[in-house]
Amino acid sequence: MIDEILADAGITAVLTGVRMPRMNSIMERWVKTLRTELLDRMLIWNENHLRHALGEYERHCNLHRTHRSLEAAAPLRARFQPLEPDLIKGLTVLRRDRLGGIIHEYQHVS
Numbered sequence: 001m002i003d004e005i006l007a008d009a010g011i012t013a014v015l016t017g018v019r020m021p022r023m024n025s026i027m028e029r030w031v032k033t034l035r036t037e038l039l040d041r042m043l044i045w046n047e048n049h050l051r052h053a054l055g056e057y058e059r060h061c062n063l064h065r066t067h068r069s070l071e072a073a074a075p076l077r078a079r080f081q082p083l084e085p086d087l088i089k090g091l092t093v094l095r096r097d098r099l100g101g102i103i104h105e106y107q108h109v110s
Helices: 002-008 023-037 047-063
Strands: 092-098 103-109
Touching: 023 047, 047 103
Parallel strands: none
Antiparallel strands: 092 103
16 A cells, blocks of 8 residues: 555665665664654645755765764765864864754865
8 A cells, every 4th residue: 555655756665685784773863853843843845855955964064064983974074174272273163054043064065
C-alpha cells in the first residue's frame, strides 16, 4: 500500500540492509533533527519549495552545522583551529541568514 503511494509520487522505496542495526537509529535522528530545526518552523507551499528548503538545509548541515561526532566540525569543512587569546578581542563575525532567517550561519571575517 505505502509502496504504491510512494511510486505514484515518483519515490522509490529502498529496503534497509539486514546487518545494519544502527541505520534505523541514524535515520530517525536525522529525521527528528530535520523536523525540529526546519519543518516545524516553516510553512511549505509546494513541492518545489520543499525541495529548495531541503537542499538548503542539507548544505547547511554539511558545510556549517557542528557535529558532535566530528569534534564540533561540519562533515565537508576543515576542523577549527583554536584562536590565541589576544586574537579573540579583535574577532569580527559575519552572520548570514538562510531560509528567511530560520537558519543562521556564522563565519569569521579576516
